[in-house]
Amino acid sequence: MERVPILKLGDILIISIQIDLDDQSVLGLQEDLAERVVATGARGVVIDITAVEIIDSFIGRMLATIAAMCRLLDADTVVVGMRPAVAITLVELGLSLGGVRTALDLEKGVAALGHLHGRDTTR
């Protein structure tokens, strides 16, 4: 199983998925992230999927699970960088990820978290 690194920037955790995710790595990421959110007291999580070429129902459910889990741990999640072909395919597959906040890129994702927490993190 390959591990996905989790980076900390202020009170935000940033995950950039650069590997072809197998199901074990997905489950490992969920556990690692829950521990890091609690250990660091992070208020926000940004998941960058710019490099992710496909999202199937398992990976899609992982994103929804992470968002729900972080909410319970007092952190907001933003998924950034979804490719157009991935978005089209996800909707056709039947997963609209209604509970997952998204932004077009990392910068907008970080700004969205700052806005949620009532401050401007881009300055």
Add this chain to the structure above:
Amino acid sequence: MTDGGRMPIASNADVVAVRQQVRAVAIEAGMSLIDQTKVVTAASELARNVLVHAGGGRVTVEVVDDGRRRGLRLAFSDEGPGIADVEQALVDGYTTGPGLGLGLGGSRRLVDQFDLTSAPGEGTTIVVTKWARG
């Protein structure tokens, strides 16, 4: 790993390998990025089904040509418990496992042809075809 386009599905790593091989062959067949993404996603769902519901199986990946256009044909087969009610298995949200129940119905929407043959105790074979547009 591949033997005449035939690949084993026995582990999570094999599911990833199937995705990568289907992507490579879809590019070879001249598919657009969106069609590549759809067929690779369908392959990922179906390969995982083989692993989760049957404990393993195999897939054959080949380029097909009907004289007018090229496409990709994927044949998944296993010797698992089989599917008792195929119509019900294709309904979104229906599942006998831990998943979302989108694998079969969802992957059928992502391809052009979808043929499922199964009976209890006799395993399952699913053959899907995706044609390149234009």
